[in-house]
Amino acid sequence: MRCRVCKSNNLKEVINLGKQPLANKYPKNNYEILSEKKYELKVLFCKTCKAGQISKIIDRNLLFKDYYYLSSVNKKLVEHFVTLSKKLTKYDFVVDIGSNDGILLQPLKKLKINSIGIDPSINIGKIANERGLKTFIGFFNKKIIEKILKKYKKPDLVVASSIITHLKDPIEFAKNIKLFLRENGTLIIEIEYLLNFIKNFEYERFYFDRPFYYSANSIDRLFKNYGMSLYDIEKIDIHGGSLRCYIKNSKNFTKTKRCINVLLEEKNNLKLKIFDDFNKKIKALSKNLKNKLINLNKKNKYIIGYGAPARVSTITNVCDINSNLIQYIIDDSPLKQNRFSPGKHISILPKKNNINKRIDIVIVFAFEYFKDIKKNFKDSKVKFYKPIPFKKLL
Ligand SMILES: [Zn+2]
Numbered sequence: 001m002r003c004r005v006c007k008s009n010n011l012k013e014v015i016n017l018g019k020q021p022l023a024n025k026y027p028k029n030n031y032e033i034l035s036e037k038k039y040e041l042k043v044l045f046c047k048t049c050k051a052g053q054i055s056k057i058i059d060r061n062l063l064f065k066d067y068y069y070l071s072s073v074n075k076k077l078v079e080h081f082v083t084l085s086k087k088l089t090k091y092d093f094v095v096d097i098g099s100n101d102g103i104l105l106q107p108l109k110k111l112k113i114n115s116i117g118i119d120p121s122i123n124i125g126k127i128a129n130e131r132g133l134k135t136f137i138g139f140f141n142k143k144i145i146e147k148i149l150k151k152y153k154k155p156d157l158v159v160a161s162s163i164i165t166h167l168k169d170p171i172e173f174a175k176n177i178k179l180f181l182r183e184n185g186t187l188i189i190e191i192e193y194l195l196n197f198i199k200n201f202e203y204e205r206f207y208f209d210r211p212f213y214y215s216a217n218s219i220d221r222l223f224k225n226y227g228m229s230l231y232d233i234e235k236i237d238i239h240g241g242s243l244r245c246y247i248k249n250s251k252n253f254t255k256t257k258r259c260i261n262v263l264l265e266e267k268n269n270l271k272l273k274i275f276d277d278f279n280k281k282i283k284a285l286s287k288n289l290k291n292k293l294i295n296l297n298k299k300n301k302y303i304i305g306y307g308a309p310a311r312v313s314t315i316t317n318v319c320d321i322n323s324n325l326i327q328y329i330i331d332d333s334p335l336k337q338n339r340f341s342p343g344k345h346i347s348i349l350p351k352k353n354n355i356n357k358r359i360d361i362v363i364v365f366a367f368e369y370f371k372d373i374k375k376n377f378k379d380s381k382v383k384f385y386k387p388i389p390f391k392k393l394l
Pocket residue numbers: 003004005006007008046047048049050051
């Protein structure tokens with residue numbers, strides 16, 4: 001197999017998480033539970049461009065046609081995009097790829113910045129359009145570009161936050177951006193950052209929705225190969241530490257100092273041997289979580305989970321945790337409620353009527369939002385834990 005980012009054949013398997021279901025497919029009944037499929041989850045690392053990638057790519061239609069992730073349910077993400085929108089006032093026409101329910105389009109509209117979105121999910125794109133946030137429903141490809149350019153001029157800014165990690169073919173994406181973007185226009189992409197995942201032992205960030213785990217070096221190479229230049233990088237704190245990369249639609253555009261520094265840091269630190277340590281540690285951390293839950297159950301503690309993001313699937317399937325160990329999981333998104341977690345089938349319920357005096361322990365899967373989650377629990381005996389690494393949250 002060749003690297004899907006730089007085409008080299010310098011790939012090496014670095015992580016194997018065993019058989020995993022699709023992390024964003026929440027079965028709603030027995031029929032869906034029985035027809036659930038699992039696939040081997042292996043991550044390969046490219047020694048040439050320093051990108052991580054899952055060996056098996058699942059059909060994108062299967063994953064994204066009906067999707068359960070509503071960005072605007074997530075307060076911190078809403079703030080993130082409000083802040084980003086304020087940096088974009090100098091642009092004349094903005095296209096947001098993977099615009100979801102309009103989480104960036106909404107603040108752009110408020111600032112009177114001309115903008116439209118593209119999103120493949122029919123149910124979510126419809127929500128955005130109903131809110132008056134113009135969204136083209138479909139994948140970002142030549143067909144949709146042609147459709148848009150019939151009605152609109154070329155954008156001088158394209159934003160793709162947390163998108164290119166989810167694509168099947170990053171090279172096609174780069175070529176399409178080249179086609180779509182105005183000469184000297186800017187592409188802003190936000191990527192979940194491979195080096196952070198590895199440094200923080202966050203194996204739960206790997207799942208089939210995201211076949212790619214980029215480094216700055218892999219982004220640099222990808223866009224350079226198609227006549228564009230990565231020129232600036234900001235470190236941002238969403239999705240476990242991400243990079244915001246600025247790419248200019250022109251060749252050899254001068255790089256900022258901070259951009260050069262990130263590229264250099266990776267050259268020194270993101271090497272094959274970093275994964276040895278990672279693999280040892282994640283085995284130990286997974287075992288520890290399961291043991292802790294077994295012991296707490298023996299002490300008759302009533303344990304629930306809070307938040308059912310995709311990582312619930314990776315964690316519960318790697319650690320083999322089911323509803324014998326966690327009674328149910330509360331999630332605030334109506335699209336996930338009254339369904340089951342992928343693979344281990346723990347019930348997902350709304351908070352209404354499900355926060356009660358029996359609860360002793362809450363495993364906070366959506367730990368980024370702990371402050372908000374904690375407010376739902378008035379009872380002072382309740383203890384909160386982050387799952388990986390298993391740690392008390394205060
Ligand atoms: Zn590569």
